[in-house]
Amino acid sequence: MCLGISVSLVMTSLKSSLTHRRQTSHLLRVEQTDWLLEAGLVRAHRQLRDDSTYTGEIWSVSDAIRGDEPAEIEIEVTRDDASEDSLIVRVSARLGQQEPENPRRIQRSHTWQIAAAF
Incomplete structure (x- = not known):
């Protein structure tokens, strides 16, 4: 009985650890995609x-x-x-394989209005 409880606790801990690792990895990839957006601008x-x-x-x-x-x-x-003195810059950043059922693919987009004169 103690062995069963111990195995159950270890499995629960392992599952929790793997879930946390996946979430952290996903958040890092989202942050990396945001950096790609800034690099595009x-x-x-x-x-x-x-x-x-x-x-x-x-x-x-x-x-x-x-x-x-x-x-x-x-x-x-x-x-x-709306204004001849400005430009619209649209940037899309994509990270991951472009497959129809790829839940790991991340795409972020942003639009900026900037002055036309440099």
């Missing part, structure tokens, strides 16, 4: 500074990411219809 700003006709790109950054996960940043730059 910085790249857009630098590209616009060097070339005022820059409209965006899909930037593969898999080599910079630890592990074997593919990562890419999609940048789109358009003129702001």
Whole structure:
């Protein structure tokens, strides 16, 4: 009986530990995707500074990411219809395989309005 209780406690502890590890890993991947968003904005700003006709790109950054996960940043730059003095920069960051049923794939997007003159 004591062995059964001990095994039950060990299994419960192991399950809890694995769940915590998965949650921590997921939160780290979400944070990494947020960093990719910021990198996309910085790249857009630098590209616009060097070339005022820059409209965006899909930037593969898999080599910079630890592990074997593919990562890419999609940048789109358009003129702001409401103001000729500003641009709209849309950045989407994707981390993980693009498979229909991949619960580990993370995608985050953000839109910024920035001044057109650099």
